[in-house]
Amino acid sequence: MADIQYQAPEDLAAASALLAGAGGKARILAGGTDLLVQMKFDVVEPTLLIDIKNIAETRTIAEEDGGFRVGAAVPGAELGEDAALAAAWPGVVEAAELIGSTQVQGRASLGGNLCNASPAADSVPAMIAAGAVARVIGPDGQRDVAVEDIATGPGKTSLASGEIVASIFLPKRPANSGDAYLRFIPRTEMDIAVVGVGISLSLDGDGVCTAARVGLGAVAPTALLVDAAADALIGSKLDEAAMDNLAAAVSAACSPIDDKRGTVEFRTDIAGVLARRVASIAFTRAGK
Amino acid sequence: MAKTHVTTTINGDETEFLCETEQTLLDVLRDELHMTGTKEGCGTGDCGACSVTMDGRLICSCLVLGVETHGHKIETIEGMADGDALHPLQRNFIDMAALQCGICTPGVLVAAKNLLEKNPDPSETEVRFWLAGNLCRCTGYDKIIRAVMETAAEMRGA
Amino acid sequence: MPDEVNTEFKWVGKRNPRPDGVDKVTGRAKYGADLYLPGMLVGKTLRSPHAHARIKSIDTSKAKALAGVKAVVTSADFPAIPKPPGPHGPMISDFRDNSMNMMARDKVLYDGHPVAAVAATSEKIARQALKLIEVDYEVLPHVIDPVEAMKPDAPILHDDQVTEGEDEKTAKPSNVYRIPRAQKGDVEKGFAEADLVIEREFTTKAVHQGYIEPHACVAQASDDGVELFCSTQGQYVDRGSCAKLLGLDISKIRVTSSEIGGGFGGKIPIYSEPVAIRLAQLARRPVKMVMSRDEVFRATGPTSGAHVRIKIGAKKDGTITAAEGEMTYQAGAFKGASIGAAMNCMFSPYDLENIHVWGYDVCVNRPKVAAYRAPGVPMAAFGVEGVINELADELGIDRVDLRLINAAKEGTQNVMGMKYGPIGFQEMLEKMKAHPHYNAPLGENQGRGLAAGYWLHAGGMSCASVNVSDDGTVTLIEGNPDIGGSRASMAAMVAEELGIDYNKVRPIISDTSSLGFTFLTAGSRVTFATGMACVLAARNAIKVACDRAAQMWGVSEEEVVWEDGHARPAGANVGDHEPMSLAEIAAKAPMTGGPIAGHAEINATGQGPATGAHLVDVEVDRESGHVKVLRYTVFQDVGRAISPDYVEGQLQGGAVQGIGWALNEEYIYDDKGRLENPGFLDYRVPVASDVPMIDVCMIEVPNPNHPYGVRGVGETPIVPPQAAVANAVENAVGLRFRDLPVSPPKIRKAIKDAGG
Known part of the structure; x- marks a missing residue:
């Protein structure tokens, strides 16, 4: 050794x-x-x-172009303590704060959660929903990559040799927008997500959904961006029919496995249930 | 051997040690410094028995490398009492029987102290979720939660 | 909070701070892994990755050659122990099994079975050495489920095991070690008299005790003898096992029990201890062995997963006419599932005329089961209480009333023929009915469940010494590792007897060489049996003190009595002597005959069984199957609570372990027989946010066979929760659940299948 x-x-x-x-x-x-x-x-x-924790860029949260740039190594606990960030992207922050215990919150970061490339990572569906962009630094300079394009399979990423995710950018979004994340776990804490759903949406003045993104975790080899689920919401006021379409689209996007944490049937079923609940929370937040 | 020389502050004392990269802070505390108040229940961050604070932030010492602590301030259970004067949490844990076997107790105390520093008036739910990463298999948590709530009230002067 | 019941005592029944409290809240208390000795080596175990395989060869030469490796052992380094003659008693003590479990000989029988061990100068080198040990395995078909293991074509774990009672020479080898049976009355007649007979099958999964402290020990050895420091529920029993497995004289081994970070039965067996001793003998240096959490899950005692069939018949008025139970329990790799205790306890809260119980003790490719709190009983009680709840619903009788109609009382005889003394079951059920929880309103998707439970309790051998110092303070020496505050109870009883301040009694747990044999910290026996020894030792010390006072006063022993901490003249005619305190008598001890002490060596009998009943409310998320426990109340006949704080703690802790067992805990194996969840991440014990406060209602019906009425309290509270929680879920969603854990996927599926 x-x-x-x-x-x-x-x-x-x-x-x-x-x-x-x-x-x-x-x-x-x-x-x-x-x-x-x-x-x-x-x-x-x-x-x-x-x-990478001695590198200033990875340890700071900064407002940028009306959005937020979050250092890849900022621990989850610090995200929740940043009032402006928590107000702007409550879904992302609540997802990050679900990772592990209070103790784990003292260390675990968005960058680590993303690059560990677990399909069940809590923050990733929320970041996908948020349209987050990872800033990647490598031998050839820097590039910005949509977070959904980082993981390519369990434990595998698209990062090339020498590339590091330095920060995550959460963009500015229009007024009347809201996001939320929920996961299903058997206990109330300390479990890995059996299913995780993140949704971010925007409403017009009449409460009609004008834009939406739906991120889905633990139901496929990577966390997914589900366009069909977003389409189910856009143009609706999240009425029952839209919610049914959302749940159906989410369940249809699932290609999970049976494992010690859940069955195919259960995961597929619960994904739809969670999607409705998450959409409802995001809708309420957007209306505020 | 390629050990790293690390200088930290542990419970207020400047402390130097040599460690290998893969040695966790928990390994260093126990195996190198013989500070055995910090316990190992799982080694994977799932039980909280090894809870300490680093720069005031609650962490699992099994999930931090010794080399990462260079220049940082660590607080462990050994630093909780002020000489013979127990911290109010420690006193109440004894008086309210909040421990049975006692193996989770140091971690629970460190975590609870950190909570009360951040939130002097936590609800029962807040205490329960804050301590969700501190497994206790003996007490069913009831007396632990009561002792933390009682201490919070006492420290607020209620 | 319960009422303070005892008023007649000064220390017994009071909330005295525990004598080991300060050390435990400051991190000073020394647990199994907390000892560091000069020159100490790190011991590590190589474990089987296969569920079942023949060991064709083990080559340790490369590991031995690695710099820093000081010893390597395999089974060849331990004496081969011959097969002991059967049949075994209810408690199987087969040292050949124990030896083969400690270190596999010809075959590995489960994922995690030890095959070799090393001692090295560092953890890193020890880990590296394990990788250099080459084991050639011939993988064999394996079997995980006991029902599968009973089939004729099942893989056989032990070629030399036939079912007990069969001829060893002619019978086919079997995974079924024995089929114990007990009967009372005539069940056929009883069922014929019934108006309603319900027969159901139940299953439970293997669950682990889940103590937070992994097994840990430090061994030192020389030709003079062996020193072992370890986390154990019984240093004396450990010593005997190590002596047997290593071929040493018992007296050559001294075992010191560390503080113990939880056990629940799982720290009764020995695992690494003899291995550490052997490594220390070979290396001539101290060796520490600490299990990792995954080793704890893979290789130490879970309790049996079970298949249970229960049949109960009752008349329309609720009288149970007959009860039958068949249990199929996983023993793990070696025989010894706790079927006897299950048979003894499962129907014992009730006064029944006709009972027939039997069970199958089945070897499967899993770790050998260990005792887990009321060993064997919760799985059987899950079935019994489930059927009783269903009977109540079918008969239209309140669930508590049905139990009251059939409740055991003083004079009831259980299936094993045990006749009860005073027993508080009826009183407890009345209290449950009258409790505000029982009729509190429930909301939508909420349900209330209840179930009862019983544990038989243990007595057994214990020693104690009360040594009075010359300042009148007392050292109390007893031999049971303090797992949940027992020092406080011992000190309280001794202070009560001596009439001195509780804080003047310092209780110490002896090592095996400093006090005579004391049986395990197990079976809810400690406060009963060792408590009795402590009381007797105190009384013997009082006799000595009275004798000294008599000497000083020039009167006879009979003319001195001990009252309120003082020797006093027994009557006015004895003379006018100033009462003397223990301190005053002790100060004069050198002039009156030497040190003042009292000792007791007993084999305690007369333990009183304890009954309990639990009431629980849950809310079910019908869309996800998630269960939230809303309210929980434990009722138990505790005999007398010497330390009410710690009795409550036992009831609360047992209830929450039972909640975990009911809802989420289970051993999950893959198709190769490898444990898939050997960690606290996926073996899901309850966390603080999972449970509410656990309310406690203690009923005190003192056990007449103990000087303070102690019954023992630790095991009973884990018996009712499984059935109570499942019953609450049933009550919330209107469906029956007979397979544990009642986890979200099962609940969701059941609701969906029912059209919800």
Whole structure:
């Protein structure tokens, strides 16, 4: 067993160079709440850990163009403490705050939740719904990538060698918009989502839905953006028929597996149930 | 051997240690510093027995590497009492029988203290959700929740 | 909060702060993993990845050659223990099984079964060494479910096991170790007299005790002897097991029990302890072995998953005429499912004429089951109480009334022939009916459930010493690891006897060399049996103190009495002597014959059984199947609560463990027989936000066979919750649930199938 090296660079370029130079044997360390567990069970056996928490960009929340840029390593607890962010994107913040316990909240980050690429990651469906964009820094500079395009399968991402997610941008959105996230778990806390649904929507002056995005977690190899579900809401006042269409579209988008956390039937069923509830909360928030 | 030299502050004392990268803060506290008040129940962040604070933030010490604590301030159960004077939470946990076997107790106390620092007047629901990451298999939580609520009231001077 | 029932005592029945409290809230208390010795090595276990396989070979040479590795052991390093002659008593103690469970010999029998162990200078090197051990396995077909394991073509775990009673030479090997049976009256006649007979099948999943402290020990060894420090429910029983498994004299081993971070029965068996000793013997250095959480789940005692068939007949007026129960229990890899206790307890809250119970003790490719709080009973009671609730509904009789009609009382004889002394079951049911919870209004999708339970309790051997210091303070030495506050109860009873301040009694848990044999911290026996030994030891110390006073006063022993903490003349005619306190007598001990002490060595009998009944409200989310527990009240006959705080704690903790068992906890295996959820993430014990406050209503019907009326309280509270919670869900959604856990997918499916 080789010794594991630890580096904590102070800028992204240095971090990217270290990552690129390690030939796939390095891991980015943000909150570490997934990585340390994977290392404990030899799921990953890195030779280099690159701690990005000493890099200012990954640790700050800043307003930008009317939206928010959230550093990839900002712990969940800090998101909830940022009143402006919590008011602007309550669904994203509540999703992030559902990750693990209070203790895990002290470490776990949006960037880590995204790059760990678990299909059941709580914050990802909410970020997808929010139209969040990840800023990726790599050897060839930076690029902005829609969050739904980061994960490509369980534990797999589209990031190229040396690329790091530095921050997540949550865009400005029109007045009368709201978002929400709910997940189903057997207990009240501490479980991995059996199904997670995030919805963001905007209303016109008459309360008609003019735009919507629906993110769906734990029902496919990656979290999904479900256009058909959004279409079910757009143009409606979220009446019963629209809700039925939403639930049907969400359930139709599910291609889950039977596992220790839930069955195909249960997940497909619950996805529709949650979608209605989430849409209703987002609708209420948008109307306020 | 490629151990890293780390300087932290633990319970107010500047503390230096050498550790390997994969050693968690929990490993360092217990195996290197022999501060065994912080317990290991799972090693995966699911039980809260290893709760400590880092720069005032509640964390599981099993989910933080020793090397990550360089320059940071750690508080553990050993720093909770002021000499012989127990913290009101500690006193109430004894007086209200909020422990049976006691293995989860250090973690619960550290977590509860952190809660009361942030929210001096928590509701029962807030206490329960704050402590949801601190498993207790003996008490059914009843007396723990009561002791935390009682302490909060006491510390508010109610 | 319950009423303070006892007023006649100064310390007994009071809320005294526990003597070990400060150490436990400051982190000073030393648990199993908290000992660090100079030169100590780290021990780690290599475990089978297969559910069932033959070990063709094990090559440890590469591991032994690794720098920093100081010892490697396999089964070859332990004495082979011959098969003991059968039949076994109700408590099976087969050291050959124990040895093979500690370290697999020819076959591995479950995912997690130890095959080798190493001791190295660091955790990292030990882990690396495990990877260098080469085990050649021939994977065999496996079986997980006990019903499958009973089929004729099932894979056989033990080629030399035939069902008890069959001829070992001619019978085919079987996974069924034995089929115990008990009867009372004539069930056929009873069923014929019934107006309504209900027969149902129930299943429960294997669940784990879930103590938060993993198994941990530190061993040191030399030719002089062995020192073992470990987290255990019984240091004396551990010592005996280690001696047997290692071929050592019992007296050569000293076991010191650490503080214990939960056990619930799961820290009765030995696992790594003999391995750590063997490694320490070979390495000539101390060895610490601490299990990881996944090792705890994969390889230590869950309780049996079960299939239970219950048949009960009753007359229209509610009188139960006959009751029958058939249990099929997983024993795990080695025989020993707790069927005997289940048979003993399942129908025992009731006064029934005709009972027939039997069960199958079935080996399957899972870890060997260990006791879990009222071992074996909750699964059977889940069926019994479920059928009784259904009977009540079918007969149109209130669920409590039906139980009252059939309630056990003083003089009732249970299926094992045990005749009850005073027992508080009827009084408890009356209290439940009168409790505000019983008739509180319920909202939409809410339901109320109830169930009863019974535990037989244990007595057994205990020792205690009361040593009076020259300042009159007392060291109380007893031999039961304190798992939930028992020191407080022992100190209270001794202070009460001696008439001194509770805080002047310092209770200490002895190591195995400092006090005589004391049986396990288990079976709700400690406050009963060891409590009795402590009381007797105190009384013997009082005799000595009175004798010394008599000497000083120049009177005979009979002329001195002990009252209110003082030796006093027994009457006016004895003379005018100033009463002497324990401190005054102790101060003069060197001049009157030496130290003042009292000892007791007993085999306690006369334990009183305890009955309980639980009332629970839930709300069901019909669209998701999620269950929220809204309100919970525990009623129990506690005999006498020596430490009411800790008795309440037992009732509350047992109830919440039962809620977890009912709703979400289960062992999940994949098709290869590997445990899929060996962690607290997916083995879902209740968290603080899952449960409400647990209200407690204690009924005190003292056990006449104990000086303070102690009955024991720890096990009964885990018996009713499974049926009570399921009954509440039934009540909320109008459907029956007979398979545990009553998890959201099952509830959702049932509602959907019913058109909801």
